[in-house]
Amino acid sequence: MIRRIYTLALYLLLPLVLLRLLWRSIKAPAYRRRWLERLGIFAPPPGWGGLWIHAVSVGEVQAILPLIRQLLTSNPDLSITVTTTTPTGSARVTEQLGEQVFHVYFPYDLPLSLTGFLRRVRPRALLMVETEIWPNLLHYCRRHGVYTLLANARLSARSARGYARLGRFARATFAQIDCVAAQSRADAARFRELGVPAERVFVTGSIKFDMRIPASLEEQVEVLRRAWGGRPVWIAGSTHEGEDELVLAAHRRVLGQFPNALLILVPRHPERFDRVASLCRRERLRLSRRSRHADYDHESQVYLGDTMGELPVLLGSADVAFIGGSLVNTGGHNMLEAAAQGVAVCFGPHVFNFAVISQMLIEAGAARQVNNEAELGDQVISWFADVSQRAEVGEKGRRVVAKNRGALKRLLDLIPLP
Numbered sequence: 388m389i390r391r392i393y394t395l396a397l398y399l400l401l402p403l404v405l406l407r408l409l410w411r412s413i414k415a416p417a418y419r420r421r422w423l424e425r426l427g428i429f430a431p432p433p434g435w436g437g438l439w440i441h442a443v444s445v446g447e448v449q450a451i452l453p454l455i456r457q458l459l460t461s462n463p464d465l466s467i468t469v470t471t472t473t474p475t476g477s478a479r480v481t482e483q484l485g486e487q488v489f490h491v492y493f494p495y496d497l498p499l500s501l502t503g504f505l506r507r508v509r510p511r512a513l514l515m516v517e518t519e520i521w522p523n524l525l526h527y528c529r530r531h532g533v534y535t536l537l538a539n540a541r542l543s544a545r546s547a548r549g550y551a552r553l554g555r556f557a558r559a560t561f562a563q564i565d566c567v568a569a570q571s572r573a574d575a576a577r578f579r580e581l582g583v584p585a586e587r588v589f590v591t592g593s594i595k596f597d598m599r600i601p602a603s604l605e606e607q608v609e610v611l612r613r614a615w616g617g618r619p620v621w622i623a624g625s626t627h628e629g630e631d632e633l634v635l636a637a638h639r640r641v642l643g644q645f646p647n648a649l650l651i652l653v654p655r656h657p658e659r660f661d662r663v664a665s666l667c668r669r670e671r672l673r674l675s676r677r678s679r680h681a682d683y684d685h686e687s688q689v690y691l692g693d694t695m696g697e698l699p700v701l702l703g704s705a706d707v708a709f710i711g712g713s714l715v716n717t718g719g720h721n722m723l724e725a726a727a728q729g730v731a732v733c734f735g736p737h738v739f740n741f742a743v744i745s746q747m748l749i750e751a752g753a754a755r756q757v758n759n760e761a762e763l764g765d766q767v768i769s770w771f772a773d774v775s776q777r778a779e780v781g782e783k784g785r786r787v788v789a790k791n792r793g794a795l796k797r798l799l800d801l802i803p804l805p
Contacts, residue, residue, distance in 0.1 A: 397495070425495055426499070440469045440516070450516060469484070470490070517541055520560060536567075539794070540568055544573075626663075628715070637760040648767075703725075709732075716737045721744075729784065747787060
């Protein structure tokens with residue numbers, strides 16, 4: 388009964404959801420394209436009956452790419468459908484996988500959207516990346532005999548308390564998940580407490596540790612490092628609304644001690660690129676933009692990373708990395724892309740989306756946590772002034788990543804391939 392009320396509420400809200408999509412498309416036009424896919428309406432894929440993988444946005448796509456490539460290599464006849472929620476995630480799938488997979492947007496959690504999707508794709512199994520709990524999705528997958536696996540699963544204590552307030556509805560929903568591959572013991576315990584049977588929950592670790600640094604990336608990093616010309620460089624990656632001002636204030640502090648320092652500023656969402664550029668100009672900071680390759684010169688104080696898919700190379704080219712979404716209450720982003728390249732990492736206090744990983748790095752001496760823009764500026768200054776300390780932190784980060792690899796293989800063993 389509660390699920391029916393939930394479904395009715397979603398149908399009543401659908402016009403507002405579509406209007407929000409239109410509103411977002413004013414700043415990001417891709418949101419108004421292919422919107423029928425979100426209602427489960429699209430041309431069926433050439434193959435069917437295979438594996439459906441859902442990765443919300445860029446971060447989840449990036450995390451699951453090694454697994455998809457491994458599946459395509461070891462099972463060349465396997466049909467894989469990849470869904471995303473955001474246009475940036477969609478662009479990443481297309482850029483990295485092309486026609487090797489079938490890609491459409493994730494259907495809304497409505498019976499008509501889901502049954503339309505399932506009728507067209509007819510998957511045998513659904514692999515959901517991280518935390519994708521949708522009551523109707525799980526209900527209709529079970530009705531259509533689609534095995535559901537929550538991969539790289541994480542559930543913060545705060546989120547678990549929120550779900551617990553839904554009582555029996557939450558427990559009935561979680562109980563429909565066929566398998567949970569949790570990132571940590573704490574995550575696994577929360578899933579069990581919310582109703583996933585204990586025998587269906589496994590601790591596999593985070594697949595984000597299984598990233599590999601390709602030689603081509605190292606070559607691109609070296610080209611950028613030469614372009615910097617020996618300047619002290621730090622990067623603020625995946626910043627959010629309200630955070631850029633804090634980062635620029637920290638950079639002002641850094642410039643007071645290192646006048647030739649360069650900040651690489653990479654906003655999380657592309658629709659914010661121009662606004663952040665305007666902010667830099669208002670702050671009277673000399674700006675260059677990555678999208679204009681001839682724009683950089685050695686007088687630039689801020690280098691705006693306003694292109695897609697280049698965060699790893701920009702991270703690797705810096706001496707120090709600050710990971711955004713953490714000075715504002717967003718939950719943080721993946722620190723391992725920088726740590727894997729031996730870059731000294733710091734982040735703010737709001738890292739609940741990466742609680743286990745951030746704690747592992749801190750305990751290993753492979754990262755530092757700062758509470759505000761003043762502490763951020765001071766940490767960057769400290770690492771610029773002490774090259775050996777910075778290198779030690781970076782090397783410890785590299786070791787943490789290497790030590791914790793293996794989740795990918797453990798996850799592969801749980802996927803019921805056709």
